[in-house]
Amino acid sequence: xxxxxxxxxxxxxxxxxxxxxxxxxxxxxxxxxxxxxxxxxxxxxxxxxxxxxxxxxxxxxxxxxxxxxxxxxxxxxxxxxxxxxxxxxxxxxxxxxxxxxxxxxxxxxxxxxxxxxxxxxxxxxxxx
Numbered sequence: 001x002x003x004x005x006x007x008x009x010x011x012x013x014x015x016x017x018x019x020x021x022x023x024x025x026x027x028x029x030x031x032x033x034x035x036x037x038x039x040x041x042x043x044x045x046x047x048x049x050x051x052x053x054x055x056x057x058x059x060x061x062x063x064x065x066x067x068x069x070x071x072x073x074x075x076x077x078x079x080x081x082x083x084x085x086x087x088x089x090x091x092x093x094x095x096x097x098x099x100x101x102x103x104x105x106x107x108x109x110x111x112x113x114x115x116x117x118x119x120x121x122x123x124x125x126x127x128x
Contacts (some may be wrong), residue, residue, distance in 0.1 A: 002020065004084045004088060005017070005084075006081075006083040007080055007083075008017060008075075008076040008077060008078065008080030008081070008083065009069065009076050010073075011106060011107070012067045012068040012072065012078040012108075012110070013064070013067045013068030013069070013072035013073040014067055014076060015064070015065040015073065015077045015079070016064045016065050016080070016102070016109060017061060017062075017080030017081055017083070017084050017102045018061070018062040018063070019059050019084040019085075019088070020059065020060050021058065021059060022059055022060025022106065023057065023060065024051060024056060024058065024059065024060070025061070026046065026047070027062050027063065028063045029063070029064060029065060032036075037074055039112070045075060045078050046074055046077050046078075047115060048078055049078060049081045049085055049101050050085070052095055052099050052101065053092045053095060053096065061081060061084075066085050077090075079101070082096050082101065082102050
């Protein structure tokens with residue numbers, strides 16, 4: 001196994017994940033994990049698949065992520081890492097599936113419609 005390449009998506013965020021054996025370094029857009037995701041919540045989201053399969057510190061992970069917001073990017077990276085771990089070892093699949101880490105969250109922002117203020121919100125009605 002030299003390098004595994006997977007993709008993760010969430011909302012409009014797309015994360016390309018490259019996983020290889022190493023010391024446990026996580027680089028996102030050429031920055032360290034704690035420099036890119038400042039919130040502790042987002043950092044634990046990214047590391048969640050590694051913690052579930054107890055392989056924290058075994059792989060070096062490089063991620064290119066673009067689009068969306070911080071939360072969407074963190075969840076896209078999480079999905080990409082989970083998919084990469086399944087490619088490394090197929091025995092991880094049931095464990096990750098049980099935790100819901102292999103399911104792509106397909107919820108997207110609904111588009112704005114004409115004649116409306118937002119997607120569903122109508123303009124204020126005035127009788128007089």
